[in-house]
Amino acid sequence: MNTRNIILALSLAIGGLTANLAQAHVKIDTAEPKADSELSAAPKQIRLHFNETLEPAFSKITLFDAKSAAIKLPKTVIDKADIKTMSAQLPALRAGQYLVRWSTMSRDGHKVKGEYRFNVK
Numbered sequence: 139m140n141t142r143n144i145i146l147a148l149s150l151a152i153g154g155l156t157a158n159l160a161q162a163h164v165k166i167d168t169a170e171p172k173a174d175s176e177l178s179a180a181p182k183q184i185r186l187h188f189n190e191t192l193e194p195a196f197s198k199i200t201l202f203d204a205k206s207a208a209i210k211l212p213k214t215v216i217d218k219a220d221i222k223t224m225s226a227q228l229p230a231l232r233a234g235q236y237l238v239r240w241s242t243m244s245r246d247g248h249k250v251k252g253e254y255r256f257n258v259k
Contacts, residue, residue: 164244173254180231196243199226204235
């Protein structure tokens, strides 16, 4: 094998490894309520579905009102039938804007967090 072929083989191997690592992170697939949604009625729960299995001990949903005050929620639950989904029941919400903040860890140890807003009319 000449030097050029060795360099090409190493480049392909490193590129494949990088692509696999980039795909290894948990990503949110769907959210209820949806990000930036305008709701006519307050939701009863927040439900987040991810592309990978979640680690329950490291999965959490928090909710903040328009004044950045945290709203007390019961413990975040991982769906036993679908361990890619976490949810939290909500108290009665008034009209206004809300911020959902979530954090989780996949079974392979990658920590991920995110946030989005929704509005209740």
